[in-house]
Amino acid sequence: MDFVNHTPFPAQAFEGIDQYRRPFHVVVLRQTLSFAAGMLEYADVQAPLCEGDVCFGELSGASVRQESDLCHYKPKCDVIVNATAYAPPGKPRTCFPVRLRVAKPDTPAPLPQRPQGLNQFENAAPEIMARWRKAVQHAEQHPVPGALLINKTLIVNGPRQFKKKAGITLGLHGMLRLSTLGMLRFNPWKLTDAKQVLTLPLRYEHAYGGECRIGAGDPAAHHLPHKQRIALAARTAQPAHDNAPVRPAALHSVFEPNPRGTGYVEPLYLRATRTRTIAAPQIEQFGTPLCARQFWQALRGRLKDAAQGKPSAFQPAGFGIRAGSHPIRRALAGTVDQTFINGDDALPTDFDFAFWNAAPPDQQTDFLHGNETLELINLCAADTPGATPDRDGNTTLRLKLPGHECFVLGRQKSGTLFRQALALDTVLLEPEERTLTLVWRGILPKDADAPLRCCEARMHGHEERDLAQREVDFLDRSTGAAESTQSRTAEAPP
Template sequence: MELHNASKLQASYASALFKDGRSGIVMIAKGSWPIKAPENTRPCLLPESEALPIQETDTFTGEPGLSAPVYENDFPSVKPFCDVIMHACAHAPQGKSAEQVQVGLEVSNIAKFFVVTGACKWTKWASLTPPQPFTAQPVSYDLAFGGTDLTQQDKGQVKVCMANPVGRGFMPLHPFKAIEGKPGPQTHETGKPVVDPSLNYAPQSFGPIARNWAPRHQFGGTYDQHWIEQVRPFLPDDFDERFYQCAPPDQQTAYLQGGETVTLHGVSPEGTLTFKIPENAVYMAVIDHHGTEHVLSPQADTLIIEPELNRFSIVWRANWPVHRTPEEVDTILVGTPTRGWRHARMTGKTFVADKGKRIG
């Protein structure tokens, strides 16, 4: 199987297992653009050296499973919706230090806002100290409300904030005297500050959520004795493809079509940032072992925004079922091949690109 990339995007493929038990191939194309382009110029695709690479594995801010996810691998077989992810810092207006800043993300039907505060600690009365002023403060699930309370693990009691097991501030088993000095959460819903470590609050961040976090984990299906005896190695009957969505539910939207306006609030010294999704049509196709070309319909199902790096990235995805073996597919095409490439293929010759033109 050959991948021929005639586009300027990064491209790759991997094997896939679909919900109905079929095997197949998932193909992706990925590109990055600047959020802020030079004045009066059209944003151009960033060179591969500056672009967000294709992710083959999950990455985290620290130890996997004990810290916040950063990038999830790019190869789920399908995503029913578009994930919108943002890695950002909250910036105080005009660069003047502030104790809290409201941040926000708007695109399509997504309009998410919450408050970011400076560092704070719990007191022995189970209240939070005033937040420390800041000019720039990272936004992460590591700093959001959540956590895992192991205080009484020796008694067989463990409490987990399933919406964010790696956060801070969730301490329902802690005695008051053990709370003093513990770091408090640095994000909260607008108008709903965290005031009690024994209560549950909605964790606030823009990053991805892990597969074993709520509510994502509920879509993974049931792996019981029936599955072991009757279904394995296929996916369980109640598996839901929404399990592949890594964005929080309030950061999922319809597939991007191009031309959508994205507005970011409070995540830049300039205040508000606005950019448009490029109107790029990505050609994808597979050529089977008979030489027939099957045109696919890739969908833009992942948007990753990184204001601190002045870039945003988009992933397009398509898939193709394999009936017997992967050898049924001879060539995967990303981007429209040149007439020269097609002629060389038809005549059995080796295609050589013009100097300086990327072909794969």
Template sequence: MSVDNRTPFPAIAFRQFNLAGDLLGVVAARGTFLLSPNGPLVPAKVQAPLVLADTYDGDPHQAPMLFQSDLTPFKPGTDVTFIGAAHSPDGKPQPSWSCGIRIGPVAKRLRVIGPRKWHAKTLRKRGWFAQGEVEELDEWRLSKPDPVQYVPIDWRLAYGGRLPGHADPGPKGCYEFNAIGCGIADDEKFQEVREISAPQIESLDKPITSPAGKWQPEGLGPIPPWWNQRHQYAGTYDDAWLEQRHPLLPKDFDFRFWQCAHPDLIATPWLKGNESYELENLAFRHPSLKGWLPGLQMRVRLDRGAGLQDAAMVLDGVHFDLRPSGARVYLTWRTAFPWPERRGLPIVECQGEMAEAA
């Protein structure tokens, strides 16, 4: 749905039912910015288009999520997400190091590690009813990591993946908090699979010490909607919902479902848009990259037949994309308002001093 866009950033309007069944209008805008060390984010001369569907780096059930759809109706807080890699502080191969991101009141630090394996250590015991010896699993031993210069911040390198003993080839047979991860061992198949990849991303405070248990997968990237971090807020879709509520959302739907960042990186309430940030070992050749958000205020004006009304848009997404294809930061703003009859054309405006486009 079109808008009267008076900003340099792409914007869109669409309508969405709220939990009460009322039609709301939603206006979303997405700005593309460049990093400016020790300065504010700078608008890019070429603005990336709106993202109209969740985007993945391949098969959504095997590859990480890269971008969330801009057609998200509402977020109660600001998502801070990052895709890219952690780089060793001195540029030389190292077995492990720390990295992290801080922006305003939220921060998260991780430990990244070079490639390593869980190896099955076995014992041989004399069998009770068979001749010869029987091989048994004693423990899984973790190898020393290989030194590397960088580690991708990728959910495939965090704890998770397929669960032992599950025949379901789909998501139900995977770890509910990270379906595409690694490091889960199947003790029953140790003779067939004697080594498995161990996670290369973990908490600074709680290092992974075994390939079993419900370890919290650690990362900075967007989280898909069917992982438990988000799915727990989706509500109940049962026969009662189908008969009494459909096509509305369930009454127990929680709008935190739309937050796609790691829970540690959700700012509630929203960021104001002028906060400082710091990237620790997440930018190539910049062990500590500091700057601040551009301080822009986005607004929507609309005349629905009763005079012009004005509403502020909240900053609900800060997404750092520092992949080698080109460093970009994407900011998303959003607002919603009653719009049952779709009267008027939303006017999107930007306030604040904007750094020169780069």
């Protein structure tokens, strides 16, 4: 199949395959828009298609900034925001909210019916007509707000720590526990007050998660029980990062939903390292704050809710990409057992294409179509073009997606011509760079009985799209009427 790109945007066609070994054609197109002038417009320089996962900075251990555009299919649209949180109104605070909203386009309000006089030839009384004109003006100025597709709020905190309580306090707790025969257990940890913060990059490094690691040569390794130490064979099997030499570990545990975060710790690590202070996460889910009691419960092995994706204080909070190693997302990749490894299938039979949706579940929505509104609150600097303050000093940035549609024009070898719209399945917003990226994707059948000769990528506005659809509907009705007439003529007696 030949592929021709008639748009000024980078696009590519390639072959995909599903879990049942059925091949299909994939067309992907990427648009880069800029709001440096205060409103969205197509950028003069279009970024190329992303062909591999890109992390923040140059370290492979950093969180993911964007994933490859060359995936085969996404069943929903990802709305991803790589932003920095800014305290309102430009003054440091101990905590403040940040919010992402995505809404459908507003629709015109219904206009009130024109009043009539005593008959159809006369107008109503002047005062009635004046009230009607005022009602019409109000309806024209106040459209019906579009339905909210995404409405997500996070809480940003200043630096804070989990600290072990003083020895005297712990001693009193121990005496009380002994006096109650162990029936009462007191929390030995406290959460310090948050310091003030002005800005914070919203990355998963500042959300709950992390890892505990003690090197085999560290002094703390001598305090580990022999049964708890990683065996020598397992130590040498641990992968290295950035081609660095492998460093054996005596203890290594990871919070799988977010290995890059902070706040996760194991009791064995605390005892071996004599650690009394742990940095607390600075980004939390709205309505589920992490407190010292929950931290203590986590040390006692109560972290199942986070692994199962239930709303909890241990669920990593952010607006960015949820890594493919997350247990919930990883499960969508299907069963990778020895049978699959030894076979020649491209995908496991239980593979779910929802695996390619990289945004958190509450940032996934039905495919967008254009003209939707994106609203960011405290996710950009106050001097960002197009941003406005509200009555509470929060910085609000509203962007309206362009009313355009990308589509492909397919030409089969038989001469049949067809049109298929591409789905807008990825929206990547980066306020610091003043850019918005849209990724469109389409799936075309690969049929040996009706092979494609050529596929052309094109774009038009919604008005052109609607006009073309009306013409197609008219031709269909005309063709149907003609066929019906011919059928009746053929059935009529001579």
